[in-house]
Amino acid sequence: MSASSSPPKNEAAGPREVDAAxxxxxxxxxxxxxxxxxxxxxxxxxxxxxxxxxxxxxxxxLQWSAFLGAAGALxxxxxxxxxxxxxxxxxxxxxxxxxGQKRAWWQALRGxxxxxxxxxxxxxxxxxxxVWANMCLHINxxxxxxxxxxxxxxxxxxxxxxxxxGPDSFVELRPIFxxxxxxxxxxxxxxxxDIGDVMVGVGFADPVMDQERITLTWSDGNALLRDLRxxxxxxxxxxxxxxxxxxxxxxxxxxxxxxxxxDGRLRLSLEVVYGHAFKPKPRVQLTAETSFSLEEMRAxxxxxxx
Numbered sequence: 001m002s003a004s005s006s007p008p009k010n011e012a013a014g015p016r017e018v019d020a021a022x023x024x025x026x027x028x029x030x031x032x033x034x035x036x037x038x039x040x041x042x043x044x045x046x047x048x049x050x051x052x053x054x055x056x057x058x059x060x061x062l063q064w065s066a067f068l069g070a071a072g073a074l075x076x077x078x079x080x081x082x083x084x085x086x087x088x089x090x091x092x093x094x095x096x097x098x099x100g101q102k103r104a105w106w107q108a109l110r111g112x113x114x115x116x117x118x119x120x121x122x123x124x125x126x127x128x129x130x131v132w133a134n135m136c137l138h139i140n141x142x143x144x145x146x147x148x149x150x151x152x153x154x155x156x157x158x159x160x161x162x163x164x165x166g167p168d169s170f171v172e173l174r175p176i177f178x179x180x181x182x183x184x185x186x187x188x189x190x191x192x193x194d195i196g197d198v199m200v201g202v203g204f205a206d207p208v209m210d211q212e213r214i215t216l217t218w219s220d221g222n223a224l225l226r227d228l229r230x231x232x233x234x235x236x237x238x239x240x241x242x243x244x245x246x247x248x249x250x251x252x253x254x255x256x257x258x259x260x261x262x263d264g265r266l267r268l269s270l271e272v273v274y275g276h277a278f279k280p281k282p283r284v285q286l287t288a289e290t291s292f293s294l295e296e297m298r299a300x301x302x303x304x305x306x
Contacts, residue, residue, distance in 0.1 A: 017187060017188075017236075017237050018139060018140070018141050018187050018235045018236075018237075019187075019235050019236065019237045019239070020141050022233065022234070022235040022239075023139055023141060023235050024090075025233075026139075026232040026233040026235065027089075027090055027092070027093070027139075027232075028092055029232075029233075030068060030232060031067070031090065031092035031093045031095075031096050032092070033230070035070075036067060036068050036069070036070035037068065037070070037135070037230050037231045037232070038227065038230055038231075039135070039231055039270075040068060040069060040070040040134060040135045041070040041071075043134060043135055043163050043272055044069060044070055044071035044074055044134045044135075044163075045074065046163075046212070046272075046274075047071075047134060047161065047162075047163045047274060048071070048074050048075075048078060050161070050274065050276070051078060051161070054159060054161075054276070056129060056130075056157070056158075056159065057079065057081075057082075058079055058082050058128070058129030058130035058158070059081070059082055059083065059129055060082060060083045060085065060127055060128045060129055060130075061075055061079055061082045061083070061084050061085065061128065061129070061130045061132060062085050062087050062123065062128045062130065062131045062132065062153055063075060063084065063085065063086050063087060063132050064087045064089075064120070064131055064132065064133035064136060064150065064162075065087070065088065065089055065093070065133065065134075065135075065136035066086035066087060066088060066093075066097050066117075067086070067088065067093050067096045067097050067100070068093065068135065068136065069132070069133070069134035069135060069136065070134065071132060071134050072084070072086070072100075072115070075132060076115075079130075082129075082130075083116065084115045084116070085115070085116045085117070085118055085123075085128070086101070086115055086116070086117045086118070087118050087119075087120050087123055088117065088118075088119060088120065089120050089136075091119075094117065094119055097117045098117045101115050101117055120149065123149070123153045124153070125152045125153065126152070126153070126154065126155050126156070127153070127155060128153050128154050128155060128158055129154070129155055129157075129158040129159070130158060130159060130160070130161065131150045131153055131154055131158070131159075131160040131161075131162075132160075132161055132162070133150065133160065133161070133162035133163075134162070134163050135163055135164060135165070136162075136164070137162055137163075137164035137190075137195075138164035138165040138166075138187075138189045138190070139232065139235065143190060143195070143198060144198050144201070144202060147195075147198055147199055147202045147204070148202040148203075150162075151202050151203045151204060151279055154279040155279070156279055156280070156281050156282075157278060157279065157280075157281075158278070158279050159276055159277065159278045159279070160204070160275075160276060160277055160279075161274075161275070161276040162274070162275050162276070163272055163273065163274050163275075164189070164190075164195075164272075164273050165189050165270060165271065165272065165273070166189055166190075166191065166192060166211055166271035166272065166273040167188055167189045167190070167191055167271065168213070168269070168271035169186065169189065169269070169270045169271050170185055170186055170268055170269075170270070171269060172259055172267065172268050172269065173185040173186075173268070176255045176256070176258065179255075180251070180255065182240055183236070183238055183239045183240035184234070184236035184237075184238045184239050185234065185236070185239075186234055186235070186236055187235055187236045187237075188236075190273075192209040192210070192211050192273045192275065193209065195207075195209065195273065195275060196209045196275065199275070199277050203279065203280075204277035204278065204279060204280075205277060205278050205279070205280035206277065206278070207275055207276070207277035208275065208276055208277065209273065209274070209275045210273070210274045210275070211271055211272065211273050211274070212271075212272045212274070213269055213270070213271055213272075214269065214270045214271075214272055215267055215268075215269050215270075216267070216268050216269070216270065217261075217263075217265040217266060217267050218265060218266045219265060219266070220266070221252070221253040221256040221257070221266065222253070224256060224266050224268070225249075225252075225253075
C-alpha cells in the first residue's frame with residue numbers, strides 16, 4: 001500500500017448514524033490487535049505538524065482514545081514536561097493502556113515519566129490544557145456529547161485538537177455496492193462545517209476546520225481488504241447484516257478490479273478532517289437584575305483591556 005495527498009473537496013453531509021452494536025464489536029477486535037490501526041499513526045503525524053500554530057505549552061494533556069490514537073510517543077516528545085493522561089472509552093481499551101504503562105524497576109529508578117490512565121467518565125472537569133483526539137470522533141455514536149465532554153475536560157484557554165474521517169471517505173466503493181445492491185459501505189460521516197457548528201454550540205470559540213484528501217493504493221484486492229479490516233469495519237446502520245461467504249468475497253474481489261488506475265494499482269481515497277478550538281472564558285449571564293462585587297467588576301474590566 002502507498003499513499004499520496006491532494007487538495008480537498010467540499011461535499012454536503014449526510015445522516016450522522018453509527019451502529020452501536022457494530023461499533024462495540026469492532027472496538028473489541030481492535031483492542032486486542034497487536035498494534036493500533038496503521039492509518040492512525042500516519043494521521044497523528046500529520047496532525048502534529050499543526051501543533052506549532054498553538055503557542056500554549058500545556059501542562060496536562062489528555063490523549064482521548066489513546067491506544068487507538070497511536071500518538072503517545074509523539075506527544076511525549078512534543079510536550080516532555082506535561083502530564084500525559086491516556087483516556088479510554090471502553091474497559092478493554094482501558095486495560096490495554098494500563099498494560100502499556102507498566103514500567104520496569106530500572107525505568108522507575110531512572111525517573112521516566114509516568115503516564116496516567118483514566119476512563120472517559122472519570123476525567124476531572126477543567127484541568128487539561130490540551131485534549132488530543134486522533135481518529136476517534138467519526139466512530140462516536142453521539143458526536144455532540146463527545147465534543148461536550150472534551151469542552152468540560154478543558155481548563156479555560158485550553159484547546160482541543162482532533163482528526164476524523166469525513167463523508168468523502170471510500171467514495172469509490174459506493175458505485176460498486178449500489179450496483180450490486182450490497183447496502184452501505186460506511187456511515188455517512190459528519191461534514192467538517194457541521195462539526196464546527198456543533199463545537200460552537202457546546203461552547204468552543206472560533207473552531208478552525210480543515211480537510212485533506214489522501215489516496216491509498218494497493219497491488220491487489222486481498223491486500224486492500226486486509227488493510228480496511230485493520231481500520232475497524234463497516235458500522236453503517238443500513239449495511240448488509242447477513243453473513244458473507246467465499247462466493248461473495250470473490251465477487252467483491254472481482255468488482256474491486258474496477259478501481260485499478262493507469263499505474264495498475266487499486267485506488268481508494270480518504271477524506272481526513274482536522275480541527276482545533278479553544279475553550280473561552282465563560283460569558284457573564286445577565287438577568288433583569290444582576291449583582292457584582294467590586295472585585296468582580298475590576299476583574300471584568302482587566303479582562304476587557306479597559
